[in-house]
Amino acid sequence: MKRFLLIAACATGLMSCSTKQECSIEGRWVLEGFDNTLYEFTDSLRYTIYSTTGSFGTIADAIPNPHSWVMDGDTIDIDLNFGNHLRAYPVFDCDCNVLELVTDSWTISHRKEGTSADDCQ
Secondary structure (H helix, E strand, C coil), X not given: CHHHHXXXXXXXXXXXXCCCCCCCCCEEEEECCCCCEEEEECCCEEEEEECCCCCCCCHHHCCCCCEEEEEECCEEEEEEECCEEEEEEEEXXXXXXXXXXXXXXXXXXXXXXXXXXXXXX
16 A cells, blocks of 8 residues: 555655646747847747837738748748748746757847846846
């Protein structure tokens, strides 16, 4: 009986551990350091929306010609047009409220619209 209780306690402990949260690139992301720029990722397009008031409009307010994007394994590939591509490894932090696109040369940081860096400390 003790063995059963020990096994049950261990199984309960293992099941209560939080699993890695699935984060999604789809959504609205403010570019860190450029609080007037928001990227909205839909299922296949990245729209760029600018703001002069601190409040962002909808896709209807985005600049023309959104960029297509796909996930290629664990890498995002954003077609920037004219043969230019941004290929980066997406890294999420802060309960999926921070997105970093990591390349060999640099890291591009974004935060979910409506959140601030202070929310993650």
